[in-house]
Amino acid sequence: MQFDKNTNQWPPQYQEKTLDKPLAVPYLQERPAAIDIKIGRQLFVDDYLIDSHDLERVYPEPELCEQVIFEPKTPLEMNDGYNPCATPFNDGLFYDDQDQKFKMWYHAGWFNGVGYAESQDGINWTRLKELYPERESESVIPIGPGQIRDGAAVWLDYHASEKDERYKLLVFFREFDFEINHYHKKPKHSHDIPGSIPPTERAVLFKSANGIDWTEVTDVGPCGDNTGFFYNPFTKKWVFSLRTFSSLDSRIRTRGYYETEHFFKGANWTAENISFWSRTDIYDMPDEQMGYYTQLYDLTAVPYESIMLGVFNVFMGPPNNVSGIRKQPKICDLKLGYSRDGFHFSRGDYANFISSSREEGTWNYGYAHAVNGGCIVVEDELYFYFSCFSGQSPKFGSHKYAGGNLGLAKLRRDGFAYLTDQGKTGQLLTQPLTFAGSHLFVNVDSSTGQLLAEVVNERGEVISGFSKSDCLPVTADSTKQELAWKEHTLAELSDQSVRIRFYLDHAQLYAFWVSDSSLGHSGGYLGGGGPSAYQGRDKPAQ
Template sequence: MVRLYNNLELPEQWPPKYEEKTLDKPLEVPYLKEKQDIVNIEIGRQLFVDDFLIEESNLSREFHQPKVCEKPIFEPKTPLEMNGGYYPCACPFNDGIFYDDEDNKFKMWYHAGWFNGVGYAESEDGLNWKRLKELYPERESESVLPHEFGTIRDGAAVWIDYHATNRNERYKMFVFLRKFDFEIKYYHEKPKHAHDDPDSIPPEEKGVLFQSANGIDWEECGTVGHCGDNTGFYYNPFTNKWTFSLRTFSSLDRRIRTRGYYETDHFIKGTKWTEDDIVFWTRTDIYDRPDKDMGYYTQLYDVSATPYESLMLGVFSVFMGPPNDISGKKGTPKINDLKLAYSRDGFHWHRPSYENFISSSRKEGSWNYGYAHPVNGLCLVVEDEIYFYFSCFSGVSPKLGSHKYAGGNLGLAKLRRDGFVSLSDKGNGGELLTTKLQFDGNHLFVNVACEAGSVCAEILDEHSNVIEGYSKADCIPVTGDSTKVQIKWKNKNLEALKNKIIKIRFYLDNARIYSFWIAEGEEGHSKGFMAAGGPGFHEGRDVSKTEK
């Protein structure tokens, strides 16, 4: 039996193996069906994306949308990216964007020219980028991977490994490669794929692993088991596992895309999986409604994930259509929309809202017409905001007029920190009582919006009795709008309650609450994991320099 950071106990069979029984019902989330008696909240801000932390509440759950920048923040302009005017592309696919706190830079790996190179860029602010040859004019290529005869890239994924014992393994990369016995410069020179032409001769296809000390100079370090072109990976720090997200097909209908799951302790030595090692993971369901104009059955194109504070944040890329052949004939990108999911055990995904988080615009000629993809790492925390980078394709080709794989651009969406979900009293006053909590720290912090109201808290023992000195009457009300504000009592802090099991009752008066956490110091560091990092964090965590 394995006990996770939050007190969840994993079953002996892990990852779980279960049969697909339907194509349309939402998949169960066991830890919400049979809730944990005591939740450990020592790591990270505690978000209200589900009822995992809630014993009682009369508050309303609200889901929030990011603000999407109107224009792309990165688009094709160099010779490699312009791809001879055929299929311009300068965006991650899924590649990666991370903040490296060793040299305080935003770093991006991206698809430079459709099926061409792996580009690299750096930024001071996450908005304005310098490409590889701007940074290092002496370099011969715009790509960080040298071109190999007859070889073209497809999807890729990058991760910064903060705990690599060997400096040369700090940056990790996966790339799906196709190798032909003749040179291919542009996508239209590639032979038809087997699903388009059954008589075509398939190339050698393989998933290749690379490692690097600086993210620029890479060496090949191995290959993985059999996989498809839409493979990705990420690191789960809660379980200390490298996890691969693999394209699979439903056992009930082989035409339907699903996702397979594989985890390993070692990024290089543990990736020679077999088909039997891949377990069914997740899929779309009946609440992933078809596009009202296209009407195609929705499918799960991809699942990407990252640690955010105290849970795993997932982005489901939901394929809306049209199929490849129809998209190719129309010369327009396929349509993917991006939706959010959350996991507290690293495997089962809770999807409290099926609303699009980031949508393809479907507007002809727009930079974000379709084929939306998340970026590996998913998001970064920049002060009081979360930066969600995403790739979209316009379909605009200078030479062809239009093409489904032309016009790859990078977009940015911004969301309040922890702002996925809030609980609100709707102006009527309300409260919530947490489940039993195990904690380590002295100071209670909240992320709240109550400009015209207030938030108070009281501390209860495990039997729901208010502890003397921590009542609502003893609490100093919090007002205003802040992503980090401390709740205090007149004569007490939480130090006296260390090693005790407690509950917290929050009282809202015309307010919203997004998260809470108990910090060791008055700076309010949550010890949580910060997705792909951000300025001011250390090794991807919200810790002080002494906690690093």
């Protein structure tokens, strides 16, 4: 695949040529003369910002909460005991800065409805009917006769121009000419019931001012049941992530890409408008026990500080029919990718970020899914919510789509990757940078050592007043720590092209940024928000 730079075509129009070669990330090879770092914390998830270093990059694992934090309980969620489900699929989970609450939309009962719950701490939840006992339904979206929901996606648009569009929702419906109360009564094919009419498949967009009362707006273009969307604030585009299949092997799931400036008005795409986007590659290794070819089941993304954070849902197997016969959930694992243009993603070390347990009797046996919103900033941590299925069914005993629960994993803020000297001392020199502001901040653990820095010009010469010897050592474990020089501030170098050389001594460096505030505002994007975020922009905790 090759991007025709002469046409400046965007999004890129690639053609598949292999099923397993890693996809190119052009911006890692062709950087600008000076990288603008005015927006957000600058992360070391790849080599984009780095000229040279003698450090080791580590991709930490998150801390997985052992217990499920949300599970089926209500009549709708219990699905009459057949396929209990109370978990986003992908739906969404965001922190609403106006109400100062965590808000979750989720799959309530397999294929039944769109549930809603709120929380003060992101751990303990209050459901819709508990909040508003007068409401007739547990679902915020009416489900009509013969209609069932499949995948859905929610977005809290912090900067919506219209109040009634602050919350945006996509739901994929199937509509039959007869009543479908439970998944197992749905015919696999229309010919399973002679004379029946094949179901109508629709993906519908809704809008809401409060996330509870929704108004249907429009259908979208052609797509599959596993369709989602997100907003890219860097390009100011809405992006729809579409289920597609490989042009080289129609059995292989891939992802298609469509973007538009206008969420509702621009959603009527055609098949020709969908660009090939992503797939698994040779480094997405098969499960050693199952041995199936890995596939990209889903790809969603969220802005985080200066990058787009991608969650790759990698399908490990078994196929639907085998999973159905065994009455076990399909196995999906979640991996992270990182993008600086919203289209191309570097994949880090390809390790699982969140894994299905694969253990019968556990709440997270399989079918892991990301939740729209990605991660939420809570003080010095990131909360990653995810869905998993236990496979446990009161009436069936077990079923591949039973026991949908919500899990939580925690990670240090900016903790996707860090650079360490491994106790041997080391240094890092950045690419040429331009910035605005006067305060250099770092996310660092140098509590058993120190971190120093110097600023050099394009010729590599140390700028007077910004030498290593002028730097005040940082000896702290902090996600937001100012690094300063004795008599000068970076305001003197604002909008100049300079490099920063960091010196690590028994230290781990996660991120750096330049702020115009002594409080360390990064000006970065936080799509999922959080108690420490305001309208998607970083600010100190209150």
